[in-house]
Amino acid sequence: MFDYPVVLEAQPEGGFVVTFPDIPEAITQGEDEDEALLYAVEALESAMLFYINDRAPLPVASAANGRPTVRPSALECAKLGVYQAMTEQGIKKAELARRLGWHMPQVDRLFDLSHASRFDQIEAAARALGRHIEIRVA
Structure with a gap:
């Protein structure tokens, strides 16, 4: 991707x-x-x-x-996928924060590619956008 x-x-x-x-x-x-x-x-x-x-x-x-x-690392690919879903749906960071019950700095860190976010947070953000994350080893 x-x-x-x-x-x-x-x-x-x-x-x-x-x-x-x-x-x-x-x-x-x-x-x-x-x-x-x-x-x-x-x-x-x-x-x-x-x-x-x-x-x-x-x-x-x-x-x-x-x-x-x-390609970016796996964690960054997951973050980019969530960001891409958010932009495709026209969702702003504030709306994502509201859906997740998070504060804005948490959402900002989610999209900071140098921040080692927890994977469960990335999955939660994907679910809030009606998506899911798939991982495969090839």
């Missing part, structure tokens, strides 16, 4: 620059391909925070077409 294709560009001075065709705000680099892709996860999560803070819809991932893809 949040698998975004990346472009890895070898640099003349060494290393690789990683860009995201669907998320121009995300750019990073690494000494080799593995390191660059590892840093790409952090760049992706940081860029997603821009969308959340601006209360904007999340970018849709385009087809990989043979390119490598990067």
